[in-house]
Amino acid sequence: MRADVGKFMETARQELKNQQSQMFLMMVSLGAPLLRQIGMSSFPDPVAAESYVRAIRAEVIARMPELLEEFERSATARGAKVLWARDAAQANNMILDIARQRNVSYVMKGKSMITEEIGLNEYLISNGIEALETDLGEVITQNLSLPPFHLVGPAINVPPAKISKAFLKKGIIEKETIDPVELGGGARKYLREKFRHLQMGIVGINMAVAQTGTIINVENEGNIRLIKSSPKTLVAIMSLEKVIPTMEDAVYMTRILARNCTGQKLTTYVSMDTGPKKHDELDGPEELFIIILDNGRSAIYENHHTREILKCIRCGACLNTCPVYTKIGGYPYGSTYCGPIGQVLTPMLSGMEKTTDLYRACTLCGMCKKICPAGIDHPSLLLSYRAREIDGNKKKGKKLENAMASLVSMGMSHRWLWNLGVNMTRPLLNRFAHDGAINNIPVGVQGWFRCRDLQAMPAKTFHETWDDLQSDSVPSEKTKHMEDS
């Protein structure tokens, strides 16, 4: 489902009134950080564990081109076919070609954000190849045409009755039910028949190990292991930043990824594939294609500041602590990536002009930066986007705003001018005050009041108050203290 990034405010307002969403957001915001903390506390030194992982991610960023080349060499040496794709169109075409050449009628997909990003399902389906999601959450979002509500549990908020209706229509279940286990059981039965005869599978990649050419997937449901075992042809697709130096790094990383993602110490399955199956093996892919997709990453990499977005390991921890995400949920973000990571990544992928609401919907509280196991400084990125936008606007000329800024700047550098300004502005401004706060002014600066109030100006300036205090007969704190002792 391609969501609309331009409807942030509208969707956010709807979601604030949606009781179902609000209930789950409450659950996510209370439960997920706690589970994460319990998971992390099983380390003798959680801070050291986090620092180590941040160092691995920093190294990946510093050494990215050489690591990618090393990965390509190692994977090719093991018999994988490594392909490079510039953008969504190229990657989608490659996969369509592979499917067509093998004459497959359907493909099955493991949960992968990158295929969501490039709209692979829609592309394959519009070209006559059925594309089936297999992760339960994605089966639901696919059948209901919903965007993801959460990075990790894309359909966690969807009421079972709604799922039941969609599953019934599709023939996944035979009778209505609101029991999550029965709904899951229906999907299991339905998809098993597809797994059994599968000819071509598609998976994302959590980590691509440069040292050995190994691709690693972490999952709980087993759908990815089935997709990596049953069909003859396997396509694995990764964005540039999935590469990691060594097997040892990857194994250490699984600990942190699982704990930050779901609070688990490890996911149920960690499958590590190095090349296609050996010729005398009965199952596993005969041919393994690994698509290394850029889709805007190399441009993000060119800027040394935005480069750090590529440290992300897609654990979703930043969502669960974000005061904005935990109020509005995933839908308003209008793309594959919601929450703080979506706010820093989507503007880079979809363009700054269209995504201004995304980088403004932030209180700069810094919880995402604090919790991020990869060491991303989301707030400073968002600030830089805001600055970029303002710089851009200046050139276009927002005359009123610029004039006001110049005026304030001049006033701030001359005390007498400042005091004059204050005394002149106070009566004008305070006319709009109610109970000490101004929540709207009919001219010029309404933008300010979209999300904040202005305090009414006090009757006296700091200097005036200070002078009053000096001439006051009440003894100061210091002298009072001396008298007491």
Place this chain on the structure above:
Amino acid sequence: MPVREEILRRLKSAVKIANIDRPAKPTLSEMTMNREQMIQRFQIELAAQTGVLYQVGNKEDARRILTDIIKAENLKSFIASADHIHGIHITSLCSENGIPVTFPGDFKERDTLREAAFNADAGITSADFGVAETGTIGIIFNPKHPRLISIAPPVHIAVMSVKDLYPVYENVMEKFFLNEKNIPSQFSFITGPSATADIQGIAFKGMHGPKKIFVIMMMDDS
């Protein structure tokens, strides 16, 4: 310019940031566990995922446990990774219990193996190692040990030796994957049965893979 070169050139021409040396790799409390502690931790972690650990003294005990599982779970057919798993003769176990069993050697190609694996009530396999840290078992897949046996059937029974139990993942990686020439086409960590919580956050086992997992640990495997 080909896409590969275009991407790499852009990455290489970007401003370089020096790679900062890594801090020392943090130690884990599990690293110093003795055998008893490892077994205890393995059992607790596996049980937390609804997996069951049986510590058995010899192959007779193992057969008895397996027979109990077959009856309790009402298993009607098996697919096994080998005829002899840690000394347990699977053919005779199955014939005693009157259930059919197939082995990788019975299949010439993928489709028949797939049919058997998806139709079997249970897959019984060896596990190449166990990791105490999280109650994880590991399987190295190869021509003698296909992948589907441990993932397609609704029940997975894994047999391992206590000698192959290690404290943390790193021990396993060192032990089995140090030699880069012998890296298997796939190896997997398995921690409990297949699981999901994608609807309303309600967790249940057996989404696409096994609904139940039993680990039989041979305590005296000589």
